[in-house]
Amino acid sequence: MSSDVRFTDFKSDKQPTWCPGCGDFGTMNGMMKALAETGNDPDNTFVVAGIGCSGKIGTYMHSYALHGVHGRALPVGTGVKMARPDIEVMVAGGDGDGYSIGAGHFVHAVRRNVDMSYVVMDNRIYGLTKGQASPTSRSDFETSTTPEGPKQPPVNPLALALASGASFIAQSFASDALRHQEIVQEAIEHDGFGFVNVFSPCVTFNDVDTYDYFRDNLVDLEEEGHDPTDYEAAKEVILDSDKEYQGVMYQDENSVPYHEKHGVTEDMSEIPEGAPDDAMDLVREFY
Amino acid sequence: MAEDLNWAIGGEAGDGIDSTGKIFAQALSRAGRHVFTSKDFASRIRGGYTAYKIRTSVDQVQSVVDRLDILVALTQRTIDENVDELHEGSAVIYDGERSWEADIPDGVTGVDVPLKSIAEEAGGAIMRNTVALGAACEITGFDVEYLDESLEKRFGGKGSKIVENNKEAARMGQEYVRENYDVDLGYDLETTDEDYVLLNGNEAIGMGALAAGCRFYAGYPITPATSIMEYLTGRIEDYGGHVVQAEDELSAINMALGAARGGARAMTATSGAGVDLMTETFGLVAQSETPLVITDVQRSGPSTGMPTKQEQGDLNMALYGGHGEVPRFVVAPTSITECFWKTVEAFNLAEKYQTPVFLVSDLAMSVTEQTFPPEAFDMDEVEIDRGKLVDDDDEVDEWLDAQGRFRAHAVTDDGISPRAIPGTEEGAHMSTGLEHDELGRRTEDQDERVQQVDKRFRKVETAEKREDWDYREFGDEDADNLVISWGSNEGALVEALDYLEEDVRVISVPYIFPRPDLSDEIEAANEVIVVEANATGQFADLLEHDALTRVKRINKYTGVRFKADELAEEISEQLSVEVSAQ
Ligand SMILES: Cc1ncc(C[n+]2csc(CCOP(=O)(O)OP(=O)(O)O)c2C)c(N)n1
Ligand code: SF4
């Protein structure tokens, strides 16, 4: 990895088509800076993007990348990392992608604790499909498909992660650029599954969870003196539905990532030019 | 063909039927005899019924027949289920001391052996099946010593005492029959000096994957595919690989896709219900030009159907599953050795053409164990072709555009683009399920769209020209009657030739797409019959379409595989019927 990598090296020459002011600009910038700051370069980085406005980052960033099927970004990232422990893997997608259609994968990716980062660009809405309720939408949030609101409580993704045995849980705000970058950086550096839920406002379809709303309500856990290694303290802030927190809520200091537990350490792309030398032993097993 | 013997042990699930059957099959194989095994599972009424059946001969055997010579029956139901297959020369070994009163069909020799009491004497009632094996040895003139090695293999891990007790139990079973019965049904199992290996289709697929350099497998348990995952677990690690049990098939295929994007040879395997879920991702595999092997070990459908029964009902799904138009290859091995070789080939096709490859097997092949000389899996013959993988600077340079960007989806004459994997300098690029330009960036430009669709299908055209999409042929090449089949029916069909009076040419097709063009063969034949284990004749439909004609069909969808003698009868019958008006 070259030391002179700048975050703009992670930028593709495709101009983003996000609505002006969309939170995803800030979210992506922080991700690129965090990747560069942690010593990665595009040729050694793999970004997996979900489907949604958020998922477009695969196109706007420059690295090895796959923009796949709605909801399945985490399994793809899992496969890349297992095959290539030497590659930095970052998965990113929306709240619908991660907590609705991909919710099953989220739970299991958290449990597996594969050493990669997962950035959810949470705008509490389906942006790409033009403004329907998402799993994180408020229960009274009126949309075209829920004229009186979903009338169901929103998913608490942080609590879902905690209940699934997460080793790293954090939340950030796209417009607090520095803190957002720092938090994503910590997720990258974490030994295991680094999960960050990012408030990434949709300026077009969500007039409730706006920049102003978050600016007014955000509580920074660092300023509060929160100790992320304290599980009970983490539980408290995660289950506190009255406040919007920013910061690392929980980090298991003793996290052992999947590849260490399972001894998955080899570069699987390298194989011999024929069958392995001792392959006839496989046949002889059947005597 | 030399004389064959058909042997079975049956009882309730949990009676150790499988492992006992396997011990006998291995002993026969060690004695240089060929073996072909099959399993009966019945739905779970009345405690269930399961049987392990062995057909053995000194010549190769590759089918089951409707005849049973020796039956070890642990339950009356075992006798009832097989009553039609028993005949005047058959013997049924049973334990008269058990509570049920054995109802032995007329003409069949009943051999009452107190299996449990003898086993107890040898060291434990649990060995009663081993006593039965000894009894079976006596009746078939098979040296009980041949059991020793397979008993060691089976029980060695449990200590030498257990092995010795079992050896003793077998001998006591043999002794009991020798002393108390004078059965001579004329069986005398000849032995040879050959050394055979005994394995099933799923093991052959797993072994093929390892030979081919597969390093990553993700799957979700489903009968009858799970045993591939079980085979790889504990072995793939020796080569630096890994098996993941995913949360569902949606995940399994995406994990495998991820590993393949990382540059690993990757595979997932499932059965029909799982293929349904994986269908979501087929298009992405093809669109992102990712080399991936997807194995479908078919079972009876639709829906949960008959999950432990045979069927070849997924052909259309493999060919057409997924929205939009998805280039793919569909390969269907026709025998257990072919399960091995076609798996190796599937990995090469996937990487050479950066396309999903469907490997379609079925339940019958997955549970059947068959003997082969080890050379049938000659690892020196395994070739690995990774296609246009570019990994050094010069190679990558060649594929950069004027701005130095890697053209991962470059439009080429043969349709195949260069492939750079993570870590390759200057190779960073994006791939997507969206339509894209040469760089992998989303496009809706009409020209670029057409170029990319054409290039992806051009890979298939290139493959059609470059590869051999041949078929396997048996019987009389000049016969007027042509019987065509795909997948696992080959063995039964080849053996059916022994029973048939009519001259027949048999064509067994392992490639479904692309496939050999059989129009000339079909046109030249007087009668054409297509054999497949489904109700609608999915392969027959394809051939009719290819050759623009009508064919006759033999379809079996009872859930039970084709048997050689039954198939011969059906073919005969079809040949005597006039062709219906076209
Ligand atoms: C299988 C499938 N169903 C539905 C869609 C349509 N779709 C695209 S994005 C999306 C929701 C996106 O919401 P979110 O993940 O929150 O992303 P955002 O656009 O808000 O960033 C849906 C339903 C799809 N692409 N695929
Ligand atoms: S619709 Fe919303 S989420 Fe999508 S680009 Fe516009 S502002 Fe961003």
Ligand SMILES: [Mg+2]
């Ligand atoms: Mg959203």
